[in-house]
Structures are given as structure tokens and as C-alpha cells.
Amino acid sequence: MTQLRPVRGTHDLLGEELRRHRKVAKEAQSTAALYGFEEIATPIFEFVDVFKRTLGDVSDVVTKEMYAFTDRGGESLVLRPENTAAVVRAMLTNGLTQTLPQKLFYYGPMFRYERPQKGRQRQFHQIGVELIGAPEPEADIECIALGHHILTRLGLGDVVSLELNTLGNPESRKAYRTALVSYLSGFKDKLSSESLERLERNPLRILDSKDPEDRQIVDGAPIVLDYLNPESRSFFEKVKEGLHQLGLPYTLNPRLVRGLDYYNHTAFEFVTSALGSQGTVMGGGRYDGLMRVMGGPDIPGVGWAAGVERLAMLLADVAAATRPVALIPIGERAEGAASVVAAELRHAGIAVELAYKGKPAARLKKADKANAGIAIFLGDDELDKNVARLKNLDDGVEEEMALSQLVEQLLARGLGSLDRSSP
RNA sequence: GCGAGCGUAGCUCAGUUGGUUAGAGCGCCAGUUUGUGGCACUGGAGGUCGUGGGUUCGAUCCCCAUCGCUCGCCCCA
Numbered sequence: 001m002t003q004l005r006p007v008r009g010t011h012d013l014l015g016e017e018l019r020r021h022r023k024v025a026k027e028a029q030s031t032a033a034l035y036g037f038e039e040i041a042t043p044i045f046e047f048v049d050v051f052k053r054t055l056g057d058v059s060d061v062v063t064k065e066m067y068a069f070t071d072r073g074g075e076s077l078v079l080r081p082e083n084t085a086a087v088v089r090a091m092l093t094n095g096l097t098q099t100l101p102q103k104l105f106y107y108g109p110m111f112r113y114e115r116p117q118k119g120r121q122r123q124f125h126q127i128g129v130e131l132i133g134a135p136e137p138e139a140d141i142e143c144i145a146l147g148h149h150i151l152t153r154l155g156l157g158d159v160v161s162l163e164l165n166t167l168g169n170p171e172s173r174k175a176y177r178t179a180l181v182s183y184l185s186g187f188k189d190k191l192s193s194e195s196l197e198r199l200e201r202n203p204l205r206i207l208d209s210k211d212p213e214d215r216q217i218v219d220g221a222p223i224v225l226d227y228l229n230p231e232s233r234s235f236f237e238k239v240k241e242g243l244h245q246l247g248l249p250y251t252l253n254p255r256l257v258r259g260l261d262y263y264n265h266t267a268f269e270f271v272t273s274a275l276g277s278q279g280t281v282m283g284g285g286r287y288d289g290l291m292r293v294m295g296g297p298d299i300p301g302v303g304w305a306a307g308v309e310r311l312a313m314l315l316a317d318v319a320a321a322t323r324p325v326a327l328i329p330i331g332e333r334a335e336g337a338a339s340v341v342a343a344e345l346r347h348a349g350i351a352v353e354l355a356y357k358g359k360p361a362a363r364l365k366k367a368d369k370a371n372a373g374i375a376i377f378l379g380d381d382e383l384d385k386n387v388a389r390l391k392n393l394d395d396g397v398e399e400e401m402a403l404s405q406l407v408e409q410l411l412a413r414g415l416g417s418l419d420r421s422s423p
Numbered sequence: 424g425c426g427a428g429c430g431u432a433g434c435u436c437a438g439u440u441g442g443u444u445a446g447a448g449c450g451c452c453a454g455u456u457u458g459u460g461g462c463a464c465u466g467g468a469g470g471u472c473g474u475g476g477g478u479u480c481g482a483u484c485c486c487c488a489u490c491g492c493u494c495g496c497c498c499c500a
Contacts, residue, residue, distance in 0.1 A: 005491080064424085065498075082500085110500080115424085117494060126500060194497065210496080269500095280500060307500030330458045362453090364460035372460095379458060393460070 009114070009122025019320070020312040021125070024154060025107045028127040028306075031150045032105035035142060037129050040104045042086045044111075048076040054085040054262060054293055065112040067122075079111035084287065084303060085294070087130050092296045100133025100299065107308070119278030119310045128284075128305035132291070135300040137235050140266045140286060141242035143302050147282050148248055150306075151270060156314055160270045160281055162248065164240070165256035167204075167264050168224060168232035170289065176227035177203060187217045207255040210277075223254040232265065239266055258283070262290040266302065275310055282306035324351035325416035326367030326393075330360055330379035338378050341388070341406070348407045350416035367393065374415050376406075 006012060013021055029039060048068055067079035080086050083106055096102050107127045116122060129146060131139045144162070151160050167173045181203050188196065192211040199206065207218055228236065243250055250268075258267050267285035275281070284304020291299040325345065329338035342352045353370040355363040360377070367375050377389040388406060391398045401409060410416055 008491085112499075114498070115496095116492090117496095120499075124500070128500090205498090277495065278500075283500060305500060310500060326460095328459080360458050361460065366460090368460050375459080377459075381458085389459095391459070396460090398459090 007122070009116040011121060011123075016317055017312065019318040020315045021308055023315065023318050024308050024311045025125075025127060027153045028150045029105060029107060031153055032129055032146060034149075035103070035146045037103040037105040037131075037146070040087060040090060040106050041108065042080075042083065042090045042106070044109060045077050045079050046086055046089065048078045050085050050089050050294075051078055051081060053295075054088075054290060065114050067111045067113055081112045082110055082305065083108070083126060083128055084130060084290070084301075084305070088132070088291055088294055088296070088301070091132060092291075092294065097133070097291075097297055097299060101139070102130070102132045104130045104132070106130075117278070118276045119307070119313065121309060125308035126305045127308055128303060130301055130303035132301040132303075133299050134302070135288070137238035137242065137266075140239050140302050141246070143284065143304055144243065144268055145246055145248065147270060147284070147304055147306070151282070151311075154311060154315060156272075156281075156311070159274060159314055160272045162243075162250040163253040163256050163269050163271055164243075164250040165253050165267045166224060166228065166232065166236040166239075167257065167267055167285075168228045169235075169264055172224075172228045172232040173264055175229075176222070176224050179222045179227060180204070180206075183221050184217070190217060204257040207257055218255065225254060235265055258285050262287045262293055264288050268304070270306075272314065274314060278307075278310060280307075281310050281314070320371060322351045322416065323371050323373040324353040325410060326353045326355075326363070326370065326372035326375045328355070328360055328363045328367070328375055328377050330377060333380060334378045334383060337383055341376075341378065341403070345407060345410065345416070348411065350407070350410050352416065374410075 032039075048066070051066065066081055069077055071077055087104055087106060091097055091102060091104075105127070106129075108125065109123050110126050111123050113122060114120065127150075129143060131143055148157075148162065151157060168176065181199065184191065184195075184199055184203060184206060188199075190213060191199065191206070192209065192214050195206045195209050195211065195214050198209075206214060207221070209215065209218065225236075240250075256267055256269060263285045265286040265288070268283070269280045270282040271279045272281055273279060282304055283306075284302070286300070286302040288300040290301060291297060327338050327342050327345075329335045338354065342354045345352050353367060353372050355366045358366070364375060372393055375391045375393055377391065379389075382388055382400075385400075386403050387400045388403055389398060390401055
């Protein structure tokens with residue numbers, strides 16, 4: 001019994017939940033394609049350095065959340081905690097830096113060793129995009145627009161809102177950091193213990209502390225916007241203007257920061273209040289410094305990642321894919337004939353539910369449970385005449401149909417067809 | 424790593440102020456005579472009452488421990 005449970009923080013995906021999950025991944029992939037993003041699939045584990053070098057020593061993702069292990073060859077490996085670094089690694093590995101910009105979409109599992117709670121698991125899934133090799137603010141705008149487009153197609157346009165901030169270029173970010181630390185240092189006796197620690201490691205993080213007292217202090221803190229140099233300011237203005245032109249509403253949130261070190265300029269999140277304390281559903285920004293940190297050329301990038309489970313939780317139920325056709329043989333002679341007919345229908349692309357045993361009544365019950373739209377009776381009477389008896393399971397109306405007409409007629413009516421999902 | 428709540432059938436939950444064979448609804452299986460479902464009726468399967476220990480004549484119920492789940496903090500998608 002204790003052996004037969006999933007590992008903490010992992011879940012089996014099935015039924016309704018899996019359908020929602022799949023819908024998120026599918027809509028995201030096809031929408032991304034409209035923007036010219038092509039899918040890339042990288043391994044789910046990498047050498048530990050791929051993440052250690054990029055995420056920085058201050059990030060919790062590295063210091064305590066990585067699923068790291070040594071394989072039999074003595075290599076230090078890690079189940080990927082996020083995918084941006086892996087995608088960038090793949091670009092360098094495959095020489096994609098020669099053809100820029102690269103627009104890449106991904107979907108897959110990520111792993112972080114943390115305490116599970118609502119909207120947080122140890123194995124979870126992300127969709128994400130990386131637009132690499134474009135320093136222009138237009139790239140940021142396109143990424144955000146794509147994210148918004150996906151959320152809208154998922155029916156979450158009203159559930160989720162966009163928050164926007166900038167960290168400025170490295171020079172501005174540094175200047176702001178200095179100012180912030182100097183301000184916060186005046187409150188050392190009042191800050192929460194967590195924030196005191198962050199003051200050393202990652203002071204920007206204090207800005208989004210949930211501690212009430214921290215928030216009061218933060219309310220009086222200097223804000224990034226006042227420390228932007230002309231270049232950073234102009235970049236941010238262009239991003240905002242672009243969003244405005246596209247009619248994408250956003251809220252400026254000067255306390256919005258990114259956890260990871262290599263971010264600069266644009267930072268954004270799509271958030272919701274419907275998920276408890278894990279409100280961020282999609283987060284991203286610009287990471288111009290990343291490629292170089294990884295030992296590659298100085299190539300800028302921008303992108304985002306979104307939690308599939310979080311999005312799936314927000315989705316309304318997704319209908320089961322197809323209503324099959326139920327084939328019901330009556331009598332021994334019909335059993336054989338039915339499996340031949342079933343094969344014929346299936347090869348024509350029609351989903352067929354074929355019970356293995358039971359009286360007609362029992363098989364009809366099974367047909368109901370399989371959500372069949374129509375039942376096809378095949379008995380001696382019918383076989384003698386080369387016909388089948390069709391029964392519409394919604395209104396009970398029956399009709400006789402020549403066996404030779406079956407495929408054509410079912411297709412014409414869209415019955416059992418996989419490409420037509422019923423409501 | 425820290426804090427809080429919760430663990431009784433596949434699911435949602437009753438229950439005993441400690442006392443014979445632990446219940447309901449839903450779901451599942453079968454039947455209600457000959458080749459027709461959804462409804463109804465009847466019957467059935469399914470529980471070491473999370474696990475281990477303690478108190479007691481007796482524990483699912485009280486106590487302790489442990490494991491697990493959930494939610495929150497940290498952090499993040």
C-alpha cells in the first residue's frame with residue numbers, strides 16, 4: 001500500500017484533468033505557431049552546471065529546490081527546474097546562434113523539490129516561449145501579446161490580468177539596487193527575518209514580501225522607475241506604447257521583480273486571484289545577460305513560462321473527445337460479423353465501441369456509459385438482409401441501413417468521427 | 424525547513440458521550456423470462472475505520488508516536 005502511491009508532489013493525470021491539461025498545451029502550441037514560434041523539446045535532465053551557472057547562487061531554485069543526482073558514470077545531473085537555461089544551452093549546442101532571431105516554444109515537465117500546495121507540485125508542467133536574438137522592445141511586445149492571446153483562447157481573458165514593470169538595463173538595475181539597499185538598511189530592526197536575509201542575497205525580492213510590516217516599509221521605498229537611465233526609460237516607454245496600440249490592458253506594478261538574476265528591462269506576470277496564494281499563472285521578462293553567463297555570445301533574449309496545472313485549474317471542463325458508435329451484435333453469427341464491421345468503420349476513422357459479451361440490454365448500457373451517440377444492431381435478421389439497424393441513442397429513433405452504406409452514411413452525418421468532438 | 428487542519432468503502436461523507444455482525448448516497452456488478460439503453464425496483468461485491476504503540480474487561484472513538492494528504496510561510500509557474 002505505501003509502495004503504491006505516487007511520490008510526494010506528483011500526480012497522475014487522467015480523465016477530465018488530463019483533458020484540460022492537454023487543451024492548455026495544444027492551444028498554446030498552435031497559437032505560438034501563429035506568431036512564428038517553433039516547438040523545441042529538450043531533455044528533462046541536464047548537467048547541473050546548466051542551471052547552477054544561470055540561476056545564480058542566491059536563487060532558492062538552485063540552493064534548495066533542485067532534484068540533483070549523480071548517475072552511474074559519476075556525472076552530476078539535475079532534473080530541470082525550469083527550461084530557459086536548457087533552451088539556451090540547446091541553442092548553443094546546435095549552433096542556432098547563427099540564425100537569429102530564434103523563436104522557440106516548449107512544453108514539458110519541470111521538477112522542483114518543494115512542499116506541495118495548491119498550484120504547486122514537485123513535478124509540474126510548463127509551456128513557454130523564448131525569443132532570442134532580438135534586442136528590440138518589439139520582441140517583448142510580441143511575447144506578451146502571444147501570452148495574452150493564449151490566455152484569451154483558453155477563455156481566461158477575464159480571469160487573469162497583466163502586471164508590468166521594468167528592471168532597467170544592468171546599469172539602472174544596479175543603481176536602483178544600491179538605493180534600495182540603502183533605504184531598507186534603515187529598517188533593519190523592523191524587517192522580517194526572511195527579508196533581512198534577502199537584504200544580503202536578493203534585496204529586490206523584499207519588494208514582493210507578503211509580510212504586512214515589510215509591506216509598510218516597502219510602501220515608502222524608492223521605485224525603479226526613478227532610477228532608469230535614458231536608454232532604459234525609452235525602452236520601457238516603447239513596450240508600454242506597443243501594448244497600448246494592441247489594446248492590451250496592464251497595471252504598472254513597481255514591486256514586480258523576477259527571482260532570477262539574469263533578468264533586465266521588462267518584467268511581467270499574468271496573475272489571478274482564483275488560485276489562492278499561487279496567483280501567478282504566467283511570468284517572464286527580458287534576459288539579455290543570460291547567454292553570456294552560459295559562456296555563449298552576447299545575445300539578448302526575452303520570454304515567459306506558464307504553469308500548465310495552474311492554467312488547467314482555471315479552465316472550465318473540457319468535453320470528452322468523441323462520441324463513439326456502439327456496435328451491438330446479437331447472436332453468435334453476428335459476433336464475427338460485428339468485429340469485421342468494427343474494423344471497417346475504425347479504418348474509416350469512425351470510433352467504435354464494441355462490448356465483448358452480454359445481452360443486448362447490457363451492451364446498450366455499456367454504450368450509454370461510453371457516451372455513444374448511436375447504436376448499431378447486427379442480428380441474424382439483419383445479416384440475412386445485409387443491413388444494420390441503427391438506433392439514435394438520444395431520441396430512440398431507429399432505422400434500417402444497408403451494410404454497404406454504413407461507412408459513407410456515418411461519415412456524412414459525422415457520427416463517431418474523431419475530428420468532430422461533440423459538446 | 425517552519426506553521427495549521429485533516430485521515431472511516433472507488434468517490435462524498437455519517438457514526439458510536441468507548442460496548443455484540445461499522446452505515447448512507449453516488450459509482451460498480453448482476454437480475455427484473457424470448458433481440459433494445461438512459462428511469463424504477465431487487466440483490467451483490469467492496470472497509471486490517473492510515474500505521475504502530477499505550478490506557479481499558481473492551482478502542483474506529485481517549486492518549487502518544489509515526490506516515491500520508493491538504494492549506495499557508497519561504498520560494499516560485
